[in-house]
Amino acid sequence: xxxxxxxxxxxEHALAYALSKSPLCSRxxxxxxxxxxxxxxxxRPDLAVTDHAAxxxxxxxxxxxxxxxxxxxxxxxxxxxxxxxxxxxxxGPTRAAAQLEGSKGFTKxxxxxxxxxxxxxxxxxxxxxxxxxxxxKGAPIVVKADxxxxxxxxxxxxxxxxxxxxxxxxxxxxGTEIVIEECMTGEEAxxxxxxxxTRAIAIGTAQDHKRVFDGDRGPNTGGMGAYSxxxxxxxxxxxxxxxxxxxxxxxxxxARGMPFTGILYAGLMLTEAGPKLIEYNTRxxxxxxQVLMPRxxxxxxxALLSACDGDLSGVSLEFDEHRAALTVVMAAAGYxxxxxxxxxxxxxxxxxxxxxxxxxxxxxxxxGDKLLADGGRVLAxxxxxxxxxxxxxxxxxxxxxxxxxxGFCRRDIGRRAVAREVAGGGI
Ligand code: AMP
Ligand code: GLY
Numbered sequence: 047x048x049x050x051x052x053x054x055x056x057x058e059h060a061l062a063y064a065l066s067k068s069p070l071c072s073r074x075x076x077x078x079x080x081x082x083x084x085x086x087x088x089x090r091p092d093l094a095v096t097d098h099a100a101x102x103x104x105x106x107x108x109x110x111x112x113x114x115x116x117x118x119x120x121x122x123x124x125x126x127x128x129x130x131x132x133x134x135x136x137x138g139p140t141r142a143a144a145q146l147e148g149s150k151g152f153t154k155x156x157x158x159x160x161x162x163x164x165x166x167x168x169x170x171x172x173x174x175x176x177x178x179x180x181x182x183k184g185a186p187i188v189v190k191a192d193x194x195x196x197x198x199x200x201x202x203x204x205x206x207x208x209x210x211x212x213x214x215x216x217x218x219x220x221g222t223e224i225v226i227e228e229c230m231t232g233e234e235a236x237x238x239x240x241x242x243x244t245r246a247i248a249i250g251t252a253q254d255h256k257r258v259f260d261g262d263r264g265p266n267t268g269g270m271g272a273y274s275x276x277x278x279x280x281x282x283x284x285x286x287x288x289x290x291x292x293x294x295x296x297x298x299x300x301a302r303g304m305p306f307t308g309i310l311y312a313g314l315m316l317t318e319a320g321p322k323l324i325e326y327n328t329r330x331x332x333x334x335x336q337v338l339m340p341r342x343x344x345x346x347x348x349a350l351l352s353a354c355d356g357d358l359s360g361v362s363l364e365f366d367e368h369r370a371a372l373t374v375v376m377a378a379a380g381y382x383x384x385x386x387x388x389x390x391x392x393x394x395x396x397x398x399x400x401x402x403x404x405x406x407x408x409x410x411x412x413x414g415d416k417l418l419a420d421g422g423r424v425l426a427x428x429x430x431x432x433x434x435x436x437x438x439x440x441x442x443x444x445x446x447x448x449x450x451x452x453g454f455c456r457r458d459i460g461r462r463a464v465a466r467e468v469a470g471g472g473i
Pocket of ligand 1: 228
């Protein structure tokens with residue numbers, strides 16, 4: 047069958063790699079795609095993914111039997127609804143179900159109704175009640191914009207003054223809704239479940255590194271690196287997450303008449319009182335997909351088709367439990383602020399000389415045989431290993447072969463997992 051993948055980031059390059067390996071995949075199109083996805087199929091930058099009628103027509107003309115949506119924006123815009131209504135299988139949640147990512151308030155209300163462990167919270171539409179709540183609770187406290195804000199709508203405030211400034215800044219925009227919540231402490235982990243509306247199967251864990259600088263300093267980003275599995279999520283914790291977080295979420299979404307199909311990506315805080323939900327995303331993570339896909343031991347396509355058809359019973363999606371993967375994001379200088387585009391990247395082929403290394407491309411473009419930087423996060427240099435430590439060493443050795451003076455990366459991706467391995471835990 048022919049497959050259409052939507053998106054253009056490092057996540058989509060990793061998905062293109064996994065989808066194109068499937069014996070079921072005849073042709074893979076990626077819209078718009080990037081020079082990395084082009085290596086696994088055919089990019090279609092001419093297809094406007096915001097024009098759902100055009101996407102539908104493309105699928106009909108090109109015999110597309112499965113559409114896989116990478117990023118959140120097309121989900122929230124209802125691409126899956128419109129394709130499904132036309133009888134085209136599209137993997138991902140409907141617009142209504144994507145509210146789990148698109149509206150923090152929606153998710154918090156669902157948690158409250160179904161007893162899903164999460165930070166205590168309150169929702170506000172006006173400044174004064176929000177400030178009164180802040181005075182009552184004090185700091186530390188967390189202030190969030192309700193809608194999609196690409197990770198930038200969250201302030202973890204150490205002081206009441208910081209919280210107040212964040213609240214005032216958010217309400218400076220008309221029509222704002224905010225969530226104020228308890229500040230949880232613990233280690234964070236990302237947990238992924240493949241869902242068919244009724245059932246969920248756990249498909250892996252990862253740890254992301256959101257801050258831009260070593261030692262988790264500086265502003266939040268889309269993610270500067272990740273590794274998988276997140277060994278801190280023990281099998282017992284994973285069962286607790288499935289039972290107390292994922293399963294009641296699916297029940298609640300069905301009860302609301304918006305069954306969830308797709309990838310449920312739970313951002314977890316592993317607190318002393320057990321795992322708690324920080325937030326949901328309704329798609330694969332970026333850069334988490336870049337560490338999950340290289341560890342995938344099964345064919346991804348039948349699992350996605352079964353999820354679309356609402357029947358994951360009998361499906362297993364196996365990941366190589368004995369191999370760790372680690373990815374280091376190379377970003378353009380200035381990221382997550384303004385970056386300069388157009389600098390030349392050399393050495394990708396040299397970095398990929400080993401079978402255990404994958405250089406997933408994100409913000410790149412090609413010009414003749416040159417590869418140019420064309421965004422904030424530019425490359426995700428990924429390596430496999432028998433331990434996180436080995437994967438880390440390989441990833442940084444690969445980075446040393448990349449010649450791109452205008453780029454930078456964190457030097458400490460996987461630090462916590464490596465410390466745990468040194469202290470005696472394996473993967
Ligand atoms: P979010 O966009 O909701 O994932 O939040 C971004 C980051 O803010 C998370 O990865 C956490 O590091 C932090 N964060 C969000 N909510 C909380 C909370 N309730 N307590 C502590 N940290 C939080
Ligand atoms: N790595 C964070 C995200 O994909 O949202």
